[in-house]
Structures are given as C-alpha cells and as structure tokens.
Amino acid sequence: MDVYEAVMSRRAVRGFNDRPVPRETLIRVLTAAAWAPSGSNIQPWHAYVVSGAPLDEIKKRTGRRLAEGDPWDEAEYEQYPPTLKSPYRERRAAFGALRYGAVGIAREDVEARQRAASANWACFGAPAALFCYIDRGLGRPQWSDVGMYLQTVMLLLRAEGLHSCPQMAWAKFHRSVAEVLSPPDELVLFCGMSIGYEDATSSRARTGRAALDETVTFVEG
Numbered sequence: 001m002d003v004y005e006a007v008m009s010r011r012a013v014r015g016f017n018d019r020p021v022p023r024e025t026l027i028r029v030l031t032a033a034a035w036a037p038s039g040s041n042i043q044p045w046h047a048y049v050v051s052g053a054p055l056d057e058i059k060k061r062t063g064r065r066l067a068e069g070d071p072w073d074e075a076e077y078e079q080y081p082p083t084l085k086s087p088y089r090e091r092r093a094a095f096g097a098l099r100y101g102a103v104g105i106a107r108e109d110v111e112a113r114q115r116a117a118s119a120n121w122a123c124f125g126a127p128a129a130l131f132c133y134i135d136r137g138l139g140r141p142q143w144s145d146v147g148m149y150l151q152t153v154m155l156l157l158r159a160e161g162l163h164s165c166p167q168m169a170w171a172k173f174h175r176s177v178a179e180v181l182s183p184p185d186e187l188v189l190f191c192g193m194s195i196g197y198e199d200a201t202s203s204r205a206r207t208g209r210a211a212l213d214e215t216v217t218f219v220e221g
C-alpha cells in the first residue's frame with residue numbers, strides 16, 4: 001500500500017469485529033511509528049496498548065458509569081473552545097449530521113445520539129486500543145507532535161489491513177482508564193484509539209473535506 005492509499009483509506013471506523021489484532025503487528029506498527037517527527041526529537045508521546053482482560057475491564061468500568069448516569073470526569077484539557085466560530089462550527093455541524101444521519105438518528109433525538117456516542121466507550125467493538133498520554137508540563141507544539149505520531153500509527157495500521165478510530169471521548173472518563181493502567185500522575189490522557197478489523201456491516205459514511213482553497217494558500221512568484 002502506498003502512502004496516498006493509506007491516507008485515503010484511513011477513516012474513523014466505528015464498527016469492528018472481534019478478530020484479534022496480533023501482538024507482532026502492533027509491535028511492527030509502533031516500532032515504525034516511533035520515527036514520527038517531533039520538535040527537538042523529544043518524542044513526547046506515551047502510548048499504552050491494551051487488549052484482552054485489561055481492555056475489557058476499562059470498558060466494563062466506563063459502561064457501568066454510563067449506565068449509572070455518572071458524570072464525566074473533570075476535564076484535563078479543553079477539547080473545543082466554548083464557542084466554535086465559523087467555519088469550524090458549520091463543519092462540526094455537518095459532521096454531526098453525517099455521523100448520526102448515517103445510522104438513522106435525527107438531530108433532535110438527543111437520547112439516540114447519546115446511545116450511539118456511548119459506543120465510544122466500548123471501543124466500537126474493537127479488541128485492541130491505544131491510550132495516548134502526554135506530560136502535563138508540555139505545551140502546544142508537543143501536543144502537535146503527538147498528533148503526528150497518532151496519524152503515523154493510523155497510516156501504518158492501514159498498511160497492515162487494520163482500521164482505527166481516534167477518540168477524545170476517552171478523556172471524558174480518564175479516571176476509569178487510569179484505574180486500570182496506573183499511568184504516572186504527570187501524564188494527561190489526550191485520547192484513546194480503537195484498533196481492529198472493520199466490521200463489514202457497519203456504517204461507511206465518508207466525511208468530506210473543505211475545498212483546497214479554503215485551507216491552503218499558494219503564494220507564488
């Protein structure tokens with residue numbers, strides 16, 4: 001698979017089957033992903049790769065909290081500004097319409113949306129997950145480094161025939177994740193990532209992208 005194909009075939013997949021992800025494959029992917037760039041090569045990512053009983057335990061704990069209506073944990077970082085300005089607001093709304101429309105959920109059906117969103121904390125059925133942490137003391141450039149790392153992981157997963165879904169949703173239940181993984185206190189959970197083989201029957205709604213001239217300016221002589 002060439003890089004273009006990996007980029008174009010990566011999607012946020014929200015339906016996995018239970019076929020296990022071989023450990024050797026994950027080691028190959030994560031060994032290569034470590035070559036992602038970072039400012040001054042400080043490599044600020046801390047990845048926990050979880051499967052089997054520990055992942056089941058994390059899913060069980062969050063599932064119980066959801067069932068009990070337990071509120072989310074206090075936020076350790078702001079996922080979006082309180083008011084999202086244009087054009088981001090419209091893009092987010094278009095995404096929401098696509099994401100929930102694809103599974104037949106209307107905009108005003110808040111309960112059905114919540115139910116669909118709760119699949120986040122079951123990893124959409126995936127048998128493996130990566131929880132990505134960053135040191136609290138690091139700043140925006142290092143968070144950007146972590147993003148590059150995660151995209152590198154996701155592209156390499158495509159090369160292995162695997163799919164993924166990056167999930168900030170996991171940060172909402174960072175305490176439940178920490179109860180199982182026991183990360184050092186200085187780490188903040190940026191996001192989780194479900195990893196596995198796609199369930200062929202799940203929704204394949206494809207997001208769009210802004211036209212090139214909305215996000216790229218060529219300045220030419």
Ligand SMILES: Cc1cc2nc3c(=O)[nH]c(=O)nc-3n(C[C@H](O)[C@H](O)[C@H](O)COP(=O)(O)O)c2cc1C
Binds near residue numbers: 095191207
């Ligand atoms: C940092 C990050 C966090 C995300 N968090 C979630 C999430 O919690 N749940 C989810 O279903 N998708 C999540 N996504 C997936 C995005 O919704 C998705 O990437 C975007 O809509 C573009 O669609 P595509 O990845 O299928 O091209 C996240 C993506 C990123 C990069």
